[in-house]
Amino acid sequence: MPYCTNCGGQVKDIHHYCGACGQTLSDIAESETDPPMAVDREGFLSLRSLSYVNNLLNGEQDLDRDSVSYTQLSREVSAAFADFARLAMIKDLDLLQLWAAGSSSEGLNTPVEDMSSNQFRDWLAAIGLSRTLRMYDESLHTGFEDDFNERLQKLLEIAGEELDS
Known part of the structure; x- marks a missing residue:
């Protein structure tokens, strides 16, 4: 039985799409403009x-x-x-700058129920960054999250000053 090249899930030769991730598996699937299992995430x-x-x-x-x-x-x-x-x-790749380049800070101040899909994605990314650090600290019994939050606050203040000027 073959495997999906994207996620490694098992697929059958007759499948045109991976049932786990939606990856196209055949020339027929790649030629479709509106695939039946389109995955938009x-x-x-x-x-x-x-x-x-x-x-x-x-x-x-x-x-x-x-x-x-x-x-x-x-x-x-x-x-x-x-x-x-x-x-x-x-x-020289700064992960926070890379993330910030694709994000909009204005959405973070919007109530969740009023967010667009892009604002919601940015909000989840901000939450995810914080929670990832918390999981890291809990797994390795460190205090990195507090130090990071202090540095992040300073970075946000600097970015805010640059945007204002």
Whole structure:
């Protein structure tokens, strides 16, 4: 049985799209302008992992380290860390500036229910950055999050001053 080149999920020879991530798997799928399984989302999690995470958050499922969904999530997180390792090897690349270049700070002050999809994505990215640091601290028993938050606040003040001038 073949595997998806995007997420590694198992697929059958007859499939035109990956059922886990929506990746096109055939020339027929690539030629379609409006594919039946169009996946319009950004991020490194496949739809399968995203569904698993949402079920965990909603309390509909318990964290099960022996499940296929957990294994898939683990693979995707490992791949994301590998991608960040590649980014970290680029000299002078500032990850915060890279993120800020694609984000809009005005959306962060908008109530969630009034946000556009781009503003919501930016808001989730800001929350995700903070929560990633918290998970890092909890996993390694460090205090990096507090130090980072102080530095981030200084960076935001500098950026605000530059925008005002």
